[in-house]
Amino acid sequence: MSTIIEFKNVNKEYKSGDHILKAMDDVNFTIDEGEFVVILGPSGAGKSTLLNLLGGLDSVTSGQIIVNGNHVESFNDNQLTEYRASNVGFIFQFYNLIPNLTAIENIELMKDIVDVNIDGLSVLDSVGLKSHANQFPAQLSGGEQQRVSIARAVAKQPTMLLCDEPTGALDSKTGVLILNLLQSMSNDRNTTVIIVTHNAILAEAADKVIRVKNGQVESIVINENPKKVEDLDW
Amino acid sequence: MLFKKMLRDISRHKAQFISIFLMAFLGVFVFAGVGGESVGLEVNSDNFYEETNLADGWIYSGYINDLFMYQVDCLGATTQMERQLVVDSVADFDNDPDVTLHFVENNTISKFYLLEGEKLDINDKDGVWLDKSFADAKGLKVGDKIKFEFENYTIEKQIRGLGYSPEYVYHASSSSIIPDFNKIGFAYLSYKAFPEDTVPYNVLNVKFDGTPENYNDLLDYHMGGYYSSFVERSEHTSVSQFADEMDQHSMMGDIFPVVFILIAMLIILTTMRRIITHQRTQIGILKASGFKNHSIILHYVSYGFWLVLVGAILGLILGPITLPPLFYPSMSATYKLPVWEPAWSMEFVYVAALMVIVSLAVSYYSVKGISDEKPADTIRPKVPKISTSGFIERLSIWKRLSFNIRWNYRDAQRNKFRALMTIVGVIGCSALLVCAFGMYDGMNDLKDWEYTQINHYDSKLVIEEDTAQSVIDDIAEDVNGDEIMESAIEIESDGTKKSGSLLVMNDTNLITPTDYDRNHVEIEDDEVSISEKMAKMLDVGVGDTVKWHVMGSDKWVKTKIDKIHADPISQGFIMSADKLEDLDLNYTPTSIVTAEHVTQNYDGVKAANSMKDMTASWDEMTEAMWLLIYILIFFACLLAVVVLYNLGLLSFTEIEREIATLKVLGFKTRALRKLLLTQNLWFTAIGFIFGLPVGYFILAIMWESSGDSFYILPSISITNFLLTLVITFALSILVNLMFSRKIKKLDMVESLKSGE
Ligand SMILES: Nc1ncnc2c1ncn2[C@@H]1O[C@H](COP(=O)(O)OP(=O)(O)OP(=O)(O)O)[C@@H](O)[C@H]1O
Ligand SMILES: [Mg+2]
Secondary structure (H helix, E strand, O other): OOEEEEEEEEEEEEEEOOEEEEEEEEEEEEEEOOOEEEEEOOOOOOHHHHHHHHOOOOOOOEEEEEEOOEEHHHOOHHHHHHHHHHHEEEEOOOOOOOOOOOHHHHHHHHHHOOOOOOOHHHHHHHOOOHHHOOOOHHHOOHHHHHHHHHHHHHHOOOOEEEEEOOOOOOOHHHHHHHHHHHHHHHHHHOOEEEEEOOOHHHHHHOOEEEEEEOOEEEEEEEOOOOOOHHHOOO | OHHHHHHHHHHHOHHHHHHHHHHHHHHHHHHHHHHHHHHHHHHHHHHHHHHOOOOOEEEEOOOOOHHHHHHHHHOOOEEEEEEEEEEEEEEOOOOOOEEEEEEEOOOOOOOOEEEEEOOOOOOOOOEEEEEHHHHHHHOOOOOOEEEEEEOOEEEEEEEEEEEEOHHHOOOOOOOOOOOOOOOEEEEEEEHHHOOOOOOOOOEEEEEEOOOHHHHHHHHHHHHOOOOOEEEEHHHOHHHHHHHHHHHHHHHHHHHHHHHHHHHHHHHHHHHHHHHHHHOHHHHHHHHHOOOOHHHHHHHHHHHHHHHHHHHHHHHHHHHHHHOHHHHHHHHHHHOOOOOOOOOOOHHHHHHHHHHHHHHHHHHHHHHHHHHOOOHHHHHOOOOOOOOOOOHHHHOHHHHHOOHHHHHHHHHHHHOHHHHHHHHHHHHHHHHHHHHHHHHHHHHHHHHHHHHHHHEOOOEEEEEOOOOOHHHHHHHHHHOOOEEEEEEEEEEEEOOEEEEEEEEEEOOOOOEOOEOOOOOEOOOOOOOEEEEHHHHHHHOOOOOOEEEEEEOOOOOOEEEEOOEEEEOOOOOEEEEOHHHHHHOOOOOOOOEEEEOOOOOOOOOOEEEEEEHHHHHHHHHHHOHHHHHHHHHHHHHHHHHHHHHHHHHHHHHHHHHHHHHHHHHHHOOOHHHHHHHHHHHHHHHHHHHHHHHHHHHHHHHHHHHHOOOOOOOOOOOOOHHHHHHHHHHHHHHHHHHHHHHHHHHHHOOHHHHHHOOO
């Protein structure tokens, strides 16, 4: 398998007053195409920061982020927008659907951004929500909303799905459903999936586990035989 | 701690609070500034009249002797009186300027207002107290000598003092509207300075109790026949001219600022309400953590209070200081008052207070509504309104509409209140613009109508009174001109009396009456035409009969109306000389109009005014109006920017999260800007469409209140209509541009962090 993501000596500093906080401190790792990666670490460790840097929402202080051979850290605003549109599918803890648009419209919205043919209904079908196509986000449960948000992210066929605590606001049963969905995205579509979570059990299902602490990579573990999410002992 | 939170909140929502502050400030600033100007005029003139003890009335008579004064005293209502001889003289200069001399027996009524030199001395027979403006125009100083000729006398006196007079705030010759102080002046002298021993006093200045009407009746009843006329204060040329000017100012100064301040208030209220509703969750958290209800309310209410209060107070102070001085210089060239100062009226304070109180009340109720809920409910964000798919969404074209249109349509649907407020804001601003430009057009149109479409002569020779008809005819022939008669009349119908003007002319192509659409109205020799406005005011039409008389004569005649014409500045009758004589009235020409440019001096002609002079003086007279119009246009634009920006900002904060999401998904800044622009343009378009009739309506009220003699209907030229359109939309786009920077700078990570 080929490397698709590489962090090289990545540093990220936040200045508040004269105090400098190192949210990323010389971070190095690689991720292969189609890998199902789990990032673990205590609160404040820098997990979200890592994901945001990778997703092009924020810029590094120093270091390199190489995706598909391109240097993300050197992109200008337009290139970043383009990069986010075609490479990155973001999934947030709080779904962030557009409240004014129905489920299917939220997905078909992606036609405005990328040049792929999107059949909203079949994408919704793939997350099991075909019958909810014309409901507004406010009319959906949290789990359903998250599924729509996953459908929206995969609809544009990104290189990677970045999920920041996607089950954080859901009960555990719904959470499993979502994680299961994400794992199958990785397996069936060969999409690289990176999940930030607090739930260490998920590590057993990952191809690769990156542990972060104090802005540094503590360990990287590769799982030769990852379990299926549904088989985990929740 | 809460105080710290307040400061943080304010600095976080800087722009919104700045616009609340600005609107409170601008609203009161314009209201008090424009108001302060007209109130200032009123106060300054009132003070001047008061200080100089301006007469309440003037009784003219040929025989004001002791007996006459005794009789006036016996009327009972008279509180003070003083007689003088008023004569027209010619001062000894090359251009023969007219100087009106007042030989006074005493000077305690309509006192000479001294600016330089010694006080008026009633026993000084060699001194003269001269009009300051005239002295300036002639380069005369205190101590100089000056010679006057009147009747058969020539007198030379030494100038003891220079100053103003309450009877000469406005002083122009009867033949021109604007004063030319090189040609006209006045002077006060002691009765002892009169060349004869007995002074033939002809004017009695009186102060009296009760209304002028009562006094006039009293005078009529007891002394009818012994005096030639009585002029009350409001009829005095100087007083009434200045009052007219003030009326013009307050006509614009009243309505416009009221509309202005209403819009400002409306926007402040919406903003306050929305800022508070926005803090819903925070209010819940504060409550849940144990803050008392009243301290929460106090906290939120104090937000806007200080800003509105400071804004309103600043406006209250700065408005009258800044705006009036823009008007006064041009006015002080025409009107002579010793003091030109803006004034404050309690009305301004009430309006400012109202603004503060209403904004206080609105924030109080908004917070109270939220803080009365259970904290548990408040902490959860308010359940969004679930909208069922509407009619439009079920149409098949809906699916083919772009995301931009769909999103905007739904957004507007879901935030009806916000949409409505934005539209109302735009309505207000475009109405103000339409109104301001409408005034601009109206004023231009009025001038064009009067001076090119109705009157086509080049010169108008004003004939001196008592000039023989043969002399007039000779002059008319010499200049190839036509004689006309103009006089003031009073018309009555069904108990309604209106003063107006009469124009008598024989067939001439130099004056062509028109109707409102500028089509020529042919008035036959045996016809009487009434002006449209006069007809409306008296509620009469063709075929009706009205009663009227020439001012200064008691002879009432009845006339049937045959035609209706329209005129922008003079309302009354037009008829031929034959018709006038048919009615058994005297035809005495007052002017000769001619297409030739006359510069020659004729005996019997008081003044030759060219059309150019007249339009120039018209321009000068309307200078203050123009200034006001420009100021209104400027502030209407400024208000529009603040309103649009503020409302845009409100919606921007509300959809910030959505914008951030779209940005994360990969939408380009340009696409997002277009998203916001689309909505902006929709609202602007709707607001503009409704703003037009509203502006028209305000304009109509304004012209309506412009005085009995003006006749202008609200209208706006295509050019200015387009200009209004362009300005409104340009401002809307400009405001949108300000937002594109915000979109670019929007921090996606931060905007999406919380789960709110
Ligand atoms: N905008 C910011 N300004 C200053 N410091 C920041 C900012 N964003 C994050 N940080 C700091 O960077 C560090 C890492 O934050 P990050 O959000 O990546 O943590 P996290 O691992 O995602 O934690 P959690 O599991 O609680 O979400 C934290 O110490 C945080 O205080
Ligand atoms: Mg995090």
